[in-house]
Amino acid sequence: MMSAGRHLLPLALLLALQATLCRGAxxxxxxxxxxxxxxxxxxxxxxxxxxxxxxxxxxxxxxxxxxxxxxxxxxxxxxxxxxxxxxxxxxxxxxxxxxxxxxxxxxxxxxxxxxxxxxxxxxxxxxxxxxxxxxxxxxxxxxxxxxxxxxxxxxRGMASILSEVMMYVSIIGLQLWLVVEMIYCYRKISAAGEEALRESAAEYLAIASESKDNCAGVQAAE
CATH class of the missing domain: 2.60.40.10 (Immunoglobulins)
Known part of the structure; x- marks a missing residue:
């Protein structure tokens, strides 16, 4: 019973706080x-x-x-x-x-x-x-x-006009920055993909060359 009471007290305080916050400010x-x-x-x-x-x-x-x-x-x-x-x-x-x-x-x-x-x-x-x-x-x-x-x-006051202009300039600047960032990320991912393909091709050629050498050695032994 004591444990249940301890849990109910914080719950009651939380509900009271929520009721207070929900009142119109x-x-x-x-x-x-x-x-x-x-x-x-x-x-x-x-x-x-x-x-x-x-x-x-x-x-x-x-x-x-x-x-x-x-x-x-x-x-x-x-x-x-x-x-x-x-x-x-x-x-x-x-x-x-x-x-x-x-x-x-x-x-x-x-x-x-x-x-x-x-x-x-x-x-x-x-x-x-x-x-x-x-x-x-x-x-x-x-x-x-x-x-x-x-x-x-x-x-309209000059301050209001300037603040609105600055708002639009900020929005356009943010959009341009996002476009540049997307292009940079795309190029970086593309370059990384090409590098991975080159490494895979080199590894494949190395394995094929090794297999060819092994086959040639077996034929020579026969």
Missing amino acids: CVEVDSDTEAVANEGFKLGCISCKMRGEVPATASVNWYFMASDETEFSHLYSYEDVTGNIIDPRFDERLFWNGSKNTKDLQDGSIFILNVTYNDTGTYRCTFSRVLMYTNYEFETNTNKTIKMNVVPRIT
């Missing part, structure tokens, strides 16, 4: 900042909960300051699985694009339809999270700021 990725006029655009805002085992609730508030303004205005709020558009400039154009069907929010992203040039400006996302421990609650606040620019069409 939260990664804080910066939002895009360049939107195209008359198209949709996602404003990303992710705030990962560091203590995944602790129950929590969170609310998200967005604020907007246009490029010609000096103060932020309340844009949008999301709490208790309910969103509310506060700034009338975004009525019927803004939708929740974050965590679904949960009060323990980690993704507070929103999506804007039919982006206009007036949407250019600074957006601020605020996470208000309450961690619920056994004997007390702990409140945290996280702010993320995004400066969005609206352009007629997507423009």
